Amino acid sequence: MSTLRTFFVMALLGLSLSIGTLQAAEPPSSEAVQTSLDKIAERKLPEADQKALQSILQSTLTQLNNQRDYEQKLVALKQQLATAPKQNIENQRELARLKATNVVPVAQRYSKESIQQLEQMLTERSTQQSDLQKALAEANSLVITAQTRPERAQAEISASQTRIQQINNILKAGKDAGKTLTPEQRDQLNAELAALNALIPLRRQELAGNSQLQDLGNSQHDLLSEKSDRLDKEIQELQNLINQKRLAQS
Numbered sequence: 001m002s003t004l005r006t007f008f009v010m011a012l013l014g015l016s017l018s019i020g021t022l023q024a025a026e027p028p029s030s031e032a033v034q035t036s037l038d039k040i041a042e043r044k045l046p047e048a049d050q051k052a053l054q055s056i057l058q059s060t061l062t063q064l065n066n067q068r069d070y071e072q073k074l075v076a077l078k079q080q081l082a083t084a085p086k087q088n089i090e091n092q093r094e095l096a097r098l099k100a101t102n103v104v105p106v107a108q109r110y111s112k113e114s115i116q117q118l119e120q121m122l123t124e125r126s127t128q129q130s131d132l133q134k135a136l137a138e139a140n141s142l143v144i145t146a147q148t149r150p151e152r153a154q155a156e157i158s159a160s161q162t163r164i165q166q167i168n169n170i171l172k173a174g175k176d177a178g179k180t181l182t183p184e185q186r187d188q189l190n191a192e193l194a195a196l197n198a199l200i201p202l203r204r205q206e207l208a209g210n211s212q213l214q215d216l217g218n219s220q221h222d223l224l225s226e227k228s229d230r231l232d233k234e235i236q237e238l239q240n241l242i243n244q245k246r247l248a249q250s
Contacts, residue, residue, distance in 0.1 A: 025171075027191040030064045033057055036184070056184045063191035070198035074205060081209040084216045091219035098226050106237035107244075115245050122238045129231050136224040142217030149210050153203040160196045160203075167193050 037057045
């Protein structure tokens with residue numbers, strides 16, 4: 001009886017391994033798919049078949065690019081989360097230092113500068129303000145994304161898991177909508193599978209670090225807002241000083 005049970009266990013294990021091999025084939029390389037695309041005309045297929053094959057190959061390339069993009073984003077996210085606590089502290093300290101600093105009016109600091117020099121400063125400050133606004137927009141986006149992420153990421157993970165199961169079933173059957181899969185279709189599905197399997201850990205990591213990302217966004221927003229307000233005031237004062245000097249010259 002024990003021998004028979006062992007036989008069935010081994011048989012089931014072998015079956016599961018063979019199915020796993022069917023479902024978890026390695027996706028093709030981007031280079032191989034691109035080569036197939038470049039040489040598609042050499043196959044001299046009917047126009048409709050060639051367009052269909054071209055669409056499949058392009059979709060495969062897109063999925064492979066998605067996989068690479070998700071993997072790179074996961075690496076960057078982990079680095080961001082690793083430095084977030086220290087960055088938060090630095091942001092808070094810099095903000096406190098700025099608020100404790102009295103700003104000397106532009107008219108006192110640059111009263112002896114020429115109009116040309118002041119205009120050069122004005123151009124530089126305007127460029128700095130533009131950069132600050134971009135950084136501020138990124139900080140705002142970080143906060144808003146963190147606020148909406150939990151529900152959205154959970155839904156995306158769930159949808160990805162459902163699609164993975166669908167793809168595994170198709171690969172296991174070797175057919176999609178009753179039609180036998182071509183090698184290119186199999187590659188396309190395996191590429192999509194690889195992309196989804198790269199997307200899920202990215203979304204899970206985002207969920208795990210969501211509060212840290214929101215804190216980081218808030219601290220960056222507060223610091224950048226203070227810098228932007230101060231710079232905006234300096235720009236206005238520079239413009240006023242330039243106008244005063246021009247009036248004095250005239």
